[in-house]
Amino acid sequence: MISNGDSDRPAMDCARVVRDEVTEQYVAGRLREDEQITFEQHYFQCDRCFEELKNYRALHAELERLSASPGKFPALTGRRLLWAAAGAAAVITITLLTWREFGAPERITPPTPAGATPPRVVLEALGAVVPPPYQATTLGNTPDLATRAFRDAMRDYERREYAASAKGLAAAARLDPSSPQTHFYLGASYLLSDDSAAAVRALQTTIDLGESAYLEAARFYLSKALIRRGNLGGARAELLKVVLLKGEHERDAQSLLAALDALRQPDLVPKGGLTGIDARVARVAGTRAYINIGTAHGVKIGDSFSIIHRDQRIDPVTGMKLGVEEKQTGTGVVVEVHERFAIVNITGTAMVADVIKKD
């Protein structure tokens, strides 16, 4: 267990630390393991670089705190807000609704790491994924070998045969390692065939390839893969990036972040799963919202609801809860109803976890 093997590693010097912004990368957890070890060995002996590390750590912590403060990223305020519990519940609800919509085979049950504290039901909900949609495109010219391999593999993907699509896409990726699309669907296929370690690698490759149409989605699905691996810190970091990208996964990422924050405060997670949860918005898709009540709760087509947004106000000095501010942000009319959820057409705005009140 005790080793002094560090003495044989190549040394790092202060100039390289500054030039390569090593301290910043270290604090953000973005160094490779070998670089991390070399830097640690260096700052264990260098007072100047250790002092800089402490400064960067303070800067990182403060910026993280600011980015999670009310007004900038409201959904990230969950640590102190009951809102976060609603967010966690909403994520669970979304997942349950998704399972019903797409069927059980897509459900991924994350392994519960030894000693992990989050409730299993919450981890299962957070780690579940919906297959990213795929629209085949046909081009006039003759496709090359890699494109043909990709298209063949995606036919398996469309048939929901994800182990087969993963195999085909891995072959396509070998033929064209520079295609973000191939690596992205490869990552998704791994995730859907329950190989989260391989999913992390493929999705990280998609991100490493730089700006592409798959960048935001790759980060979002990478967070799912990391949750399944039990790496909630890594998942949180990826979700923060998704929020900053302000794309189509922004709201889902905010909900997941709120849920992860709620996991840090176990008392905020509703005991007994969904039992006793108020009617809430579970998912928003354009002008439609999914709500977590259905025929089992007496909901009928044509019922109308008010959509209420709740904000818990916190005293910035003492951290005490001052009260809840409620604001009606829209209305909804039920257009489709199932046993435990319903779809409403919304007028105004709705966010995941908003409260639904029957008119």
Added chain:
Amino acid sequence: MDRSADAGAALFARIRLGDAAAEEELVESFSGRVYAMALARTRDREASRDLVQDVLCAVVHALRGGRLHAPDKLAAFISGTARNLINNYCRTRLRTAREIPATPEATTADADEVLDERRRAVVVRSALRELDLIDRRILTMAVVGGLSAVEIATRVTLSPEAVRQRKSRAVRKVMAILAERYRP
């Protein structure tokens, strides 16, 4: 503490002879570094504080038992030991019962770390208030979000080069304010 090879070897020799002051010196000198490593690897402040004590207790016991094969490489020995124990913790996420009770020195060093973090945070907060809003936003996206200059550029309608310059200038300014106003 002098962290040179000779000083490390001298400290090891004193610990081997049962010098309690030398052990205190070692704990005071390395607890901050072990905490920094634990925090970077676990992202968990509470676990990191526990790990500092575990690591330093293990190191002191190993040194008392003469298990440092290259006395001139004390810092490397401590960083290697720390990494092994922290990685073990990350792998299992289960705390094992400590065989050695926490020393009062470790507790004091731990409290110092917490106080240091808090005082540093106050200075950083005031430094950030002195930055332009756009620079603060760039810093947040780069440091917290991990976005590249190209990604940030599209969101703040600046060129990637301008983003790089502004970020670098903002970091330098915060660090300069910390160097000027923070006294450990």
